[in-house]
Amino acid sequence: MARINDNFLKLRAGYLFPEIGRRVATFAKAHPEIAPRIIRCGIGDVTEPLPQVAIEAMHQAVDDQSRHETFHGYGPEQGYEWLREAIATVSYQGRGVQVEADEIYVSDGAKCDTGNILDIFGNDNVVAVPDPVYPVYVDTNVMQGNTGEAQDNGSYAGLVYLPCTPENGFVAQVPDQHVDLIYLCFPNNPTGAVATSEQLKKWVDYALQNHAIILYDGAYEAFITDPSIPSSIYAIPGARRCAIEFRSFSKQGGFTGVRCGYIVIPHELTGKDAAGNDIAISKLWGRRHTTKFNGASYIVQRGAAALFTPEGQHQTRALIDHYLGNAKLLSEACQHVGLQVWGGTNAPYVWVQTPAGMGSWELFDKLLQEANLVITPGAGFGAHGEGFFRISAFNSRANVEEACKRLVACLKG
Numbered sequence: 001m002a003r004i005n006d007n008f009l010k011l012r013a014g015y016l017f018p019e020i021g022r023r024v025a026t027f028a029k030a031h032p033e034i035a036p037r038i039i040r041c042g043i044g045d046v047t048e049p050l051p052q053v054a055i056e057a058m059h060q061a062v063d064d065q066s067r068h069e070t071f072h073g074y075g076p077e078q079g080y081e082w083l084r085e086a087i088a089t090v091s092y093q094g095r096g097v098q099v100e101a102d103e104i105y106v107s108d109g110a111k112c113d114t115g116n117i118l119d120i121f122g123n124d125n126v127v128a129v130p131d132p133v134y135p136v137y138v139d140t141n142v143m144q145g146n147t148g149e150a151q152d153n154g155s156y157a158g159l160v161y162l163p164c165t166p167e168n169g170f171v172a173q174v175p176d177q178h179v180d181l182i183y184l185c186f187p188n189n190p191t192g193a194v195a196t197s198e199q200l201k202k203w204v205d206y207a208l209q210n211h212a213i214i215l216y217d218g219a220y221e222a223f224i225t226d227p228s229i230p231s232s233i234y235a236i237p238g239a240r241r242c243a244i245e246f247r248s249f250s251k252q253g254g255f256t257g258v259r260c261g262y263i264v265i266p267h268e269l270t271g272k273d274a275a276g277n278d279i280a281i282s283k284l285w286g287r288r289h290t291t292k293f294n295g296a297s298y299i300v301q302r303g304a305a306a307l308f309t310p311e312g313q314h315q316t317r318a319l320i321d322h323y324l325g326n327a328k329l330l331s332e333a334c335q336h337v338g339l340q341v342w343g344g345t346n347a348p349y350v351w352v353q354t355p356a357g358m359g360s361w362e363l364f365d366k367l368l369q370e371a372n373l374v375i376t377p378g379a380g381f382g383a384h385g386e387g388f389f390r391i392s393a394f395n396s397r398a399n400v401e402e403a404c405k406r407l408v409a410c411l412k413g
Contacts, residue, residue, distance in 0.1 A: 007145045012154065016135050016380035017043050020364075027368055034372055039403045041330070042374040044189065044348065044392045046254045047399075048322060050303070051315035054253060057306035061299040072298040077290040079106025079262065083301045086308035087262060091247075097234045103266055103282065105289050106296050106304075110219045110248035110261040114183075115140035116292070117215060117244065117263070120284040121271070125180035128160040130172045132190055132381035132388070134217070137183045153383040163384050164191060170342060170351065171195050174206040182207065184233075185217035187224060190381050190390040191351040192327075192343015194229045200236045207242035213271065213281070214243040219261075222252040222320050224346045240266040244281065251323075251348065251394075253307045253316055260296050260304045323348045326400040327393035333404035334391070337411040350391040354378075355411060360389050371406035 020042050028035035049055075064070035078084070084101040092099035107113050114136055123145050129137050138156060141147055148157025155161055160179050162172035170193035172184070184203060186195045207214050216233040224231050233243045245264040249255035265285050270278040296304075306312045327344035334341045334352045344350040354363045360377035367373045376392070378385030393400070 005143070005145075007143050007147075010142050010147065010149055010156070011139060012150055016376070019380070020374065020376065023364070024368065024374055037372045038368075038374060039372065039395070039399050039406070040374040041391045041393075041395060041400075041403055042376045044251070044394055046251065046256050046323075046394050047396050048254055048319060050254050050258070051307060051312060051319060053306040053309060053312040053315055054255075054303040058299050058303040061302035064302075065299070075295045075298055075301070077293055077295045078102075078286070079104065079296065080298070080301050080305075083305045084262075086305050090308040090313070092232065092234070092264075095231060095235075097232050098240065099232075099234060099264055099266070103264055104262050105265065105285065106260065106262045106301060107289075107293065108259040108261065108296055109250060110217065110246040110263075111136055113246050113261060113263045114215065114217060115143075116288070117246075117285070118144045118146070119288050119292075120281065121181060126160060126178060127158075127181045127183075128162055128175060128179040129183045130164050130185070130188075131155070131161040131383060132164060132170075132378060132385035133161075133183070134185060134189045135381065137215075138382075154379070155383055161382070161384075164188075164193070165384060166340070166342070166353075169193060171199050174202050178210050178212075180210075180212050182212055182214045183217070184214055185219075187220040187347035188343070188349075189217075189220065190349055190376065190378070190385070191388075192345070192347035192349040193351075194224065194226070194346045196228070197230050197236060200230060200233060200239075204233070204236045204239045204242060208238055211272070212242065213269070214239070216243050216245045218245050219248040220251055220347055221247065222316065223324060223348055225324070226346055229346055234264070234266070241268050244269065249304050249307065252320070253304065254319060255300075255304070258300055258303065260300050322397070323393045326395060326397065329400050329404050330391050330393060330407075333407050337408055339411070344393065348393045350393065351378075352389050352391065354387055354389060360386055363389055367407070367410060371410040373403055373406050373410070 084104040088101040164170040170191040221231045233239045248261035265282040269281045273279050330350045331341045331344040340353040342351040360379045364377040376390040378388035
């Protein structure tokens with residue numbers, strides 16, 4: 001008899017974003033005359049065209065595939081050297097951060113990597129996650145068997161939750177207990193919070209003292225405009241010995257539909273085997289990566305590499321500025337109706353406290369039905385997300401301006 005992985009049965013009814021999609025689809029079906037008016041500011045999907053340099057590079061790469069002398073079949077699973085060199089040179093070394101090209105593993109996106117990384121870690125690790133939290137961190141640990149059953153508040157037994165609240169600026173504090181794996185995300189999804197060097201140093205010091213590993217999701221690092229905010233965990237001394245960093249081209253270059261990202265694992269990062277021996281994490285991930293992944297496509301990697309040219313950097317900056325401009329408008333609209341707002345400055349997400357006495361899913365339904373506007377309820381990100389909602393700045397300027405008008409009209413007074 002074929003046995004299933006029973007851990008999947010622990011998962012709650014639906015992943016957050018499909019549930020949002022279900023509610024929106026139900027409303028649209030019941031009100032077909034309104035459906036075209038719905039503005040989606042929920043899921044963090046980009047709306048603007050790809051940078052022209054990436055388009056041109058991918059067109060050239062397609063042409064390369066039409067000629068024997070430039071044709072590419074299987075590529076290196078770790079990624080083409082010219083892309084890894086570009087990442088290391090521009091995104092790290094150019095900012096004074098030590099990362100070498102052979103420490104970079106190109107993939108089809110950070111979401112996949114943050115889940116797949118669990119393949120190389122044992123099931124007896126104590127895992128810490130922030131709350132509110134990007135649901136993938138929690139759900140993949142459930143699937144892996146690293147948790148107990150779901151609790152009434154939506155949390156899972158066996159995980160250590162790190163409360164992120166207005167009082168701590170939505171930056172998790174180091175725990176007063178031992179943990180082995182720590183998920184951190186800055187700029188944060190969903191709260192838009194950023195961490196200072198001092199705050200990250202506390203985490204690095206904790207990880208080094210406890211022989212823990214930080215799983216650092218830097219998918220939104222391109223949105224950091226404040227030079228005092230570190231764009232990489234490796235800007236913190238000692239982080240190379242205790243951290244893995246995940247990054248994505250999805251938001252930096254608008255690649256959500258193209259799919260490309262990468263993971264950085266420093267050579268000196270180690271974990272323990274059952275006998276207590278130090279084992280290089282990069283060695284384990286390299287084996288996992290080459291066994292289960294055939295590499296991102298040549299065409300996509302050419303497009304990604306073009307983003308690191310001077311013109312590519314200019315065009316991606318314009319793209320980021322567009323979305324940050326949207327975030328500013330959304331923040332101001334929420335503040336106009338008296339709501340407390342976080343994020344939206346060095347991040348594409350605006351995190352907002354719901355009107356007094358209103359639950360986050362209740363507000364979701366109100367905005368959908370009365371303003372035909374889709375946001376993301378905070379409760380979907382964890383127990384400490386209740387009482388808040390997230391607005392995504394990934395949209396056209398016209399849609400955002402209209403969304404601001406509707407939000408104000410719906411919530412004023």
